[in-house]
Amino acid sequence: MIGVFRPTSWLPLGVLALLVGLTLWLNALVQPAAAKADGNLRHDPDLIVENFNARKLGEDGRVLYTLTARKMVHYPDDDSSLLETLNFDAYQPKQPRVNITAERGRLQKGGDEVWIEGNVVVHREPAPRVEPLKIFTDNLLVLPDEGIARTSSEVRMESPSGHATAAGLELNNTDRTVKLNRVRSTYKPPAR
Amino acid sequence: EKSDREKEINIGADLLTGDDNARVTVFDGNVVITQGTMRITANKVTVKEDAERNKFYVANGAPVTFRQKRDKAEDFIEGWAARAEFDDKSSKLKLFDKARLKSVQGEITGDLITYDTSRELFEVGAAQPGTPGSRVKATLVPQKKDAKDGKDAKSEAKPSSPLTLKSDSGPATH
Numbered sequence: 001m002i003g004v005f006r007p008t009s010w011l012p013l014g015v016l017a018l019l020v021g022l023t024l025w026l027n028a029l030v031q032p033a034a035a036k037a038d039g040n041l042r043h044d045p046d047l048i049v050e051n052f053n054a055r056k057l058g059e060d061g062r063v064l065y066t067l068t069a070r071k072m073v074h075y076p077d078d079d080s081s082l083l084e085t086l087n088f089d090a091y092q093p094k095q096p097r098v099n100i101t102a103e104r105g106r107l108q109k110g111g112d113e114v115w116i117e118g119n120v121v122v123h124r125e126p127a128p129r130v131e132p133l134k135i136f137t138d139n140l141l142v143l144p145d146e147g148i149a150r151t152s153s154e155v156r157m158e159s160p161s162g163h164a165t166a167a168g169l170e171l172n173n174t175d176r177t178v179k180l181n182r183v184r185s186t187y188k189p190p191a192r
Numbered sequence: 193e194k195s196d197r198e199k200e201i202n203i204g205a206d207l208l209t210g211d212d213n214a215r216v217t218v219f220d221g222n223v224v225i226t227q228g229t230m231r232i233t234a235n236k237v238t239v240k241e242d243a244e245r246n247k248f249y250v251a252n253g254a255p256v257t258f259r260q261k262r263d264k265a266e267d268f269i270e271g272w273a274a275r276a277e278f279d280d281k282s283s284k285l286k287l288f289d290k291a292r293l294k295s296v297q298g299e300i301t302g303d304l305i306t307y308d309t310s311r312e313l314f315e316v317g318a319a320q321p322g323t324p325g326s327r328v329k330a331t332l333v334p335q336k337k338d339a340k341d342g343k344d345a346k347s348e349a350k351p352s353s354p355l356t357l358k359s360d361s362g363p364a365t366h
Contacts, residue, residue, distance in 0.1 A: 162200075166208070175211075175213070176211065176212040176213050177209060177210060177211045177212070178208075178209075178210045178212075179207060179208065179209050179210075180207070180208040180210075181206070181207055182205075182206060182207075183203075183204065183205055183207070183208040183219070184202070184203075184204045185202070185203050185204075185208075186200050186201070186202045186203075187200065187201045187203075188200050188201075189197065189198065189199075189200075189201060189227075
């Protein structure tokens with residue numbers, strides 16, 4: 001009848017949850033610069049960092065996140081920051097490594113809203129009983145405080161056991177749900 | 193067809209909602225599931241997963257439709273019901289509530305029809321065995337061709353009178 005298919009093992013929940021983690025961390029990274037904001041109205045940067053490379057360590061000293069960007073610019077007038085050529089790796093304990101790349105990262109409103117834009121690719125490595133998974137979309141809005149990642153552009157997901165497209169996605173990390181609009185998915189039933 | 197089970201499964205829906213805590217995925221709105229020659233349409237399909245990650249599907253529709261080509265005969269078997277249940281392990285499809293199953297051999301209606309898609313056999317029974325007033329109605333049409341295409345699940349009936357089965361002793365569907 002219906003072969004086994006595993007929509008839930010597919011759900012990019014854990015993966016996209018990392019995005020929220022990323023943006024929370026990004027906020028922390030740019031905060032010190034924000035403190036020096038002066039009152040002028042022009043949208044001039046007050047901080048530019050080339051070949052930005054940051055690592056976040058866990059209590060045990062092991063690396064949790066690494067983030068590299070070709071350039072980071074901070075604007076005090078609206079407390080926004082722009083990162084170019086974003087490359088983020090997450091080494092969560094007992095989780096497969098996840099890599100996220102995008103052309104730009106924009107932190108708005110002091111980081112309450114983070115846009116990850118341009119060829120966003122989320123790649124989860126395989127692990128025991130966990131399939132490798134790739135997610136492609138054009139942009140993703142992350143609201144770190146609410147633990148939400150959302151896009152209304154097309155999302156494509158691929159893994160060895162199948163692929164899916166959707167016309168929009170919303171991940172809610174607090175209640176661990178994901179919504180996919182107009183989803184079309186194809187699964188290969190595992191060998192019987 | 194038996195080979196359907198090896199084929200890719202396609203699912204389309206207006207909305208998928210996945211709840212990782214409850215391990216439930218719900219496909220909502222114009223849900224179409226196809227696998228090989230099998231096709232199911234429903235308004236909503238809820239997929240639950242047990243600890244061993246076996247999947248249990250509940251499809252609701254007005255009605256849920258089911259269609260699959262048969263190996264044994266050159267025809268399709270079609271089913272309708274308000275609710276359909278199936279799972280990964282057994283190849284059984286359960287049609288509940290105004291259930292109807294039709295093939296070239298005839299048509300059968302009842303509260304609950306269980307169709308084994310790999311053995312192409314069906315059982316009819318009342319949803320709760322012995323509930324009064326739940327009638328099983330079967331209209332059997334003899335094979336047009338001679339009966340060489342293998343023994344049929346249903347015995348031949350006189351062409352003129354539809355066979356009406358009593359539902360009380362129907363095999364309890366486990």
